[in-house]
Amino acid sequence: METSDLKKAGLKVTLPRMKILEILENSETRHLTAEAIYRELLDSGEEIGLATVYRVLTQFEAAGLVCRLHLEGNQAVFELERGGHHDHIVCNQCGRVEEFFDETIETRQREIARQHGFSIKDHALVLYGDCDDSACPHRPV
Amino acid sequence: METSDLKKAGLKVTLPRMKILEILENSETRHLTAEAIYRELLDSGEEIGLATVYRVLTQFEAAGLVCRLHLEGNQAVFELERGGHHDHIVCNQCGRVEEFFDETIETRQREIARQHGFSIKDHALVLYGDCDDSACPHRPV
């Protein structure tokens, strides 16, 4: 199911690429840094270079297989492209990431861009706050 | 008009700090990287270290005098804090930055955060597109 996507993108089907796809598919959080993917590969006994992880992720992004998020913090975050556009809410305390899609906001963005004479191609919206997860360290006990 | 703000923040009034404020005030684009500020200072004959620019900007941010934006691209962008919150539209071609504020979007963000159990503290919204500036390199001639 992925090998065809790789071939479609003109990318050889290699072990590092398959493994990286696998990790992105099976991840709980679904939003991973290159480092996190790299560490998971090392932990599972794969011999892989960090450079390969970055290289492959960039290629996947170009091929539309993953997208790259720039949340605050210095590392980019990658997630599998599942077709539906969405934006993100990030917990300042525990880092949990939730997704949402709001047509009202999407529409307003298009209107605003038009009013300013821009033809909008993309946007990045991230909400930052404190979540209500019982495991979240900031919660009052 | 700024020296008092510096003192209020517990910062000595020094030449580098004044010059940096000056550049932020007089800049056409109003959104500058640390490097851009540094180069402008060098060009105007000031002897200043890049480290000082970064240090001062970080202090200004902590003091609420400037805010730091993370647009796509690897460098942070700084602008004078003028009191009113706003979000940004960036031209993919020429880099022009426009500002907007939309109460509908702000309200929806709060509602969405609440629905997800987050108490929202902040957000980052940037629209990317092609602008209609006649000087913008991408325009069809």
Place this chain on the structure above:
DNA sequence: CGGCTCGATGATCAAGATTCTCATTTCTAT
């Protein structure tokens, strides 16, 4: 005004993230 003290500065080094280089390995098509 002249000096004192501590914060500020600038040069340099350092750290973290990401990319590049290049010799070696691995796909893929024949």
Place this chain on the structure above:
DNA sequence: ATAGAAATGAGAATCTTGATCATCGAGCCG
């Protein structure tokens, strides 16, 4: 299986930003 092209891994390199530390200067007192 073989050749050719592409991919990999190790490490160096780059870029942005922050840390160190000796020197300098702003603010304060007399």
